[in-house]
Amino acid sequence: MRTSLREDYLEAILIHTGRYSHPPTAQDLSEVLHIDKGEVSAHLRELADRGDLRLSDDGRIVLTDQGTTTGKQIIKKHETLQSFLSEILGMDRSSASDEACRIEHAVSDETIDRLGDYLRSPVIQPPAGDRAKPVHSCPRGHQGHTSCGYARSLMDYEEGQRLIVRDILGRGCSKRLLDLGVVPGQLVVIKRKLRNGSIVVQVKDCAVALSPENASAICVERIP
Amino acid sequence: MKIALIGNPGAGKSLIFNQLTGLGVEVNKYPGSAIELEYGNVCYKNEKIELVDLPGIYSLDGDSEEEVLVRRFLEKDGADSLIVVLDATKLERNLYLLTQIAEYSLPMVVVVNMIDIAESQGLIIDTARLATIFGTEVLPTAAVLGKNIDRILPLALSSSQSPVLGVPYDHHIEAALRSLEKTMGTPRRKNLLALQGTGDDAALRDSAGSIATEIEQRHQMSVGQIIATNRHNFARSVAAEVVKQSPEKKRFDLDSILTRAFPGIPILFLILFSLLLSVFVIGSWMESRIVGGFTEFILPPFAALGLHPLAERIGYSVLVAMEAGLGIAFPFVFTFYLGLSFLEDTGYMTRAAFLADRSMHRLGLHGEAIIPMVIGFGCAVPAVMSLRILKTRREQTIAAFLIILVPCSARTVVVAGIVAAFVGIIWAFSIYLIIFILIIITAIVMSRLTPGEQFGMIVEMPSLRKPRIQLVIRKSWLRIKEFLFIAMPLLIVTSVFLGLFQYFGVIDIFQSLVAPITVSLLGLPEYASTALLFGIFRKELAFETLAVLSGTADLGSVMTGVQLYTFAIVSILFIPCISTVAVLYKQLGAKIAILTSAYSLFLGMLIGVLISLLMK
């Protein structure tokens, strides 16, 4: 059996299971994949031999762990490719999906990972090895950033400015900041800014003093 | 029956605790933590109630020592009821914590404190509405005025209820919580923690971790951020329903002066300088009283007992240690604590931290480090204990090396008693200058050498308040008790040992052994080494022992100016006193305790030799 066919099956079974919250029957698969029923049964037997799935007593097709993992990878590839084709290259969504269906079987994991990174923060990524290790508790895709890029940080505004928090970058993604109320969407007012960059902001009726490095990790937008 | 007070820092928990308990308060370390909790017993309607004042926290999900402690307390100790203290003037932020406490489903009553300030700010809080929303009793109080304080316990005993309300989380989070609950069988609260990468269940953290990564990719936000945002939004919607703001009168804000570089920084120096000066003046006066009392009323009767010389030696050592302990503890350390607690209670110390932030960065630290440093001027023991407020090991290590150099009140006595009295005031100040330079150099070197990353300061600046004298005294009293607890036994044991050494002539052997260093290198009389040795036990004792050994209080007549100056600086720098070493060991481990002692020994010798060479 071709790899691409196997992947199509696994993908279809996962999607069906997710959508209807029960696994598909051979009949369901035959409809979705436009393959006739007899052929589907043969394919399913082959996949069961490979350890990807098993048939339950009520005729439903249940994926094994191995099958689920592979299926999930394919779905992720599909989604990433589809967003890239439609959001970045401007293709319409349904042709993007068709195209993704074809590329997903050939594309490598690394390409998908990099495409994913690119989608989350459209800048050129340095080659592997130079990249900071991802930290679980920080927003993904933000690790390499130490400034807000073209967005402005708290440090760019003067005393008295009312601002909305948009994002908190790597270093600043401290739990304490979040607990004090510095979260995306929050209104903050700069109460005091010393020449050396130390800042006091008013958040929810409370004054919070910040070192410059923390303030510069808080991306904000001015309230017009 | 066990009831705990819980809430944000500065919400008024301690004040309420004091009003509810009165006397009979015990301070105990919470098992497995460096944090001390106040426990008090109250009798109400023939029932004994144990009340606990938990440390102030902003959240229950974090990794700070306070948060971990409170979390453990809620999970394991099973309070029968919680008194959640909210600050009415910052209700929204306080509700954020309440939403988290609610997830523990413990019976509770909610106290909306500071209602007096809220009213003066034109805030009207609909406590009845809050009670309906959370499904618990809500009581407005003004602890300073004693308003409604007497109703708290009866309410907690009769009508504590588990809150009925939970935060609606983002649907991906909710789905993750459900699936973790199903697969791992763990409760929602634990799953929330695990999704944020904390909690003590490693298997749960693992399975939550992969789900969290998926959610993070979808949202481009950390799970912690999503959860915090959900909670804040929920708190905001509740606050919007219960808080009405009538137009506020514009009032003068003291911060418009205090937090500006000018005149804020001169004011900061002025405040710190007056604090140290008054501690010194008041301390010296009180100390002379205490020492006088001892030499007049206690030592002569003891000598008159006519004990066996060995027993007399030991008894005498114990008495001297007590004299030393009391002579430093109450006059200097306690006075200093009074001033410091006063400053802390006004909320000024956070302003000081803000102003000092930049300079502290140059030393590899950040603004909050100014607090241990200032405490160090009083006594290094509490300064080391306060290192807890610095969050990283790196900062604690750097600050520990600096604290042992900061001239504490005992060292000030040495400088004043030896240098200012016999060499000259200007020379006394030059010692401070040398120490100041050494601190800067040490900091610069240490910030290069110490591994770890530097994080900045994120602190809430509470509004400035009139301090409550009773609270200030209480807090100082608790601190001095802590000091006596650590320092006193050590002082007595060391003193007895030194006494025995003296009795059996070990001291003389030591003296001649190190004579090459004392006499040839430092240019001091041979007996100075014994005085320095006593200085390890309490810095000020170096000076007193010197007077005893030289046979006169007029040190100027037996030693030259250079000798006195060298002696003073060596005794100040070399090896922090024994209590400091002990607390360094307890707080930061043997390695740091040994390294700091070795470093200061090296510095003391180096500077001493340099001075005796330069000034020959």
Ligand SMILES: Nc1nc2c(ncn2[C@@H]2O[C@H](COP(=O)(O)OP(=O)(O)O)[C@@H](O)[C@H]2O)c(=O)[nH]1
């Ligand atoms: N005006 C006013 N001040 C209060 C009230 N309750 C507490 N305070 C003050 O708020 C400060 C912080 O209180 P504290 O009990 O130390 O708070 P904790 O951190 O929660 O223990 C102290 O200076 C108290 O005197 C109140 O109801 N009204």
Ligand SMILES: [Mg+2]
């Ligand atoms: Mg307190």
